[in-house]
Amino acid sequence: MSFSENNAGSLVYMTSSLLGTAHAFTTRLGGVSRGIYAALNLGQNLGDEPRDVLKNYGILADALGFDPARLVFSRQVHKPDVRLVTGADCQAPYTPVPYEADGLVTAEKDVPLIIFTADCVPILLFDPVGCAIGAAHAGWRGTTQDIAGNAVLAMVRHFGSRPENIRAAIGPCISLCCYETGDDVAEAARRLLGGAAAPYLVPKGEKFMVDLKGINAFLLERAGLRRENIDVSPECTSCLSSKYWSHRATHGARGSQASVIMLKGNMN
Template sequence: MFKKFKFNQFETFPELVHAISPRCFKNDQGETEEFFFQEKDKYGETNYHVKRFLESIGITNNDLYLVNQVHGDKIFILDDSGLVNSEVVKKSADALLTDIPGKPIGVFTADCLPILIYDPRLKVIGAIHAGRRGSEQNILLKVVREMNRVYGSRPKELIAGIGPAIGGCCYEVEEACIQPFRKMLPDDTHWCRSGLPGKYFLDLIAVNKMEGEKAGLLQENIFSIDQCTCCSTRNLYSYRREGKTGRILTTIMLRS
């Protein structure tokens, strides 16, 4: 019950700690409580639930680094260990990269794709928020290029994990939303299916897997937790199903 989601493949690296938050946890009184990572709080250090979740995966006394997510394609490089998280969270971006141990980075989602990426040779980690608009802007490909440019990462050595997101089962969109993807991936058999007249079901996980391969990752190094947020609101949060709702936290850290 309330199991955290993890990528088995990332678990094989002892230097990594990572997890994806479930909707609920048991609090100190033994009651079921929902994780609520309040956005109003601007992910401040007082956010008890963030701390609580990090502690549950063994991250203690380390501040979580997040960015101001804007559905864009900007990548924030955390390369200054003196930078505090309250400064970083002001930066508008949708991906974070770092090679500094002891700095947990993360993204919030509710239907969008949380993607973690790891370079086991150079020990570089990344966390990506890729929704429809981020995917449209090839954020995963841009992260892979940036890892190569900044750190010298080789795409074929990278490992990527796609966390729970809205699936092709539930993500019905207008034709206009499909068009940009048709330009990127003309053969739509694997990522698009027709719905009601003028509507389509878009599979963003399939899109990002294909984009990852285009970026040079090996097919066998791209993993996904295929649990649709919209189908599983008991365990996860779905913006599409619930409207105003909580967020899923996906985090990764290099142990120091």
């Protein structure tokens, strides 16, 4: 299992060999946005020109084979809630989303699930046996409230997925090398994991370097996934801020990546 860089014209996106369905972890490369949003910004509420963002969605849609006007978004609020969605939830970009959720699951085909990150952890899930998918946005708050485990549980509850069949890809995000935090993050991890949190918290004076990728991989395994079914990107969005949007590296003057996954059927 491994992550690969893919090119479609000037578009650059990452995929995991472990996920056997249409998906992508986008980079900031290959779009038409300008200024601080150059070039592939997919965030809709950051100040970018909507016409450019819509063109960026079209570029991504052409590469992956989905309808850019039929996407499932959510209002991400750094909580552990996971929502069951269907084709009825599909909408075009810039349409107000009527619900809050940091995780989405579906078993319907041609329903692309979209989450946004710019240092937070994107997690894509695929059950090839039960034919279901999920996507989760895990900032440190979502991570320490176990949104990863909640997403697995939602697939079990709604679709009868067996955790040992589920495959997960943890995409590019801020890594241990760059994620320096105060004790609040470390304490939240300890409340969730107890002594098992120690390997993921490296003291640095009065602060900590925190391994969010490692914590989420641990939580997925604790939820029943096999370790060999968990793929973790080695790339750090902060280290590679010329390739990825990084909130920390840009001090908030940025666009957003999108992570998308879809069960592909016959497109009309």
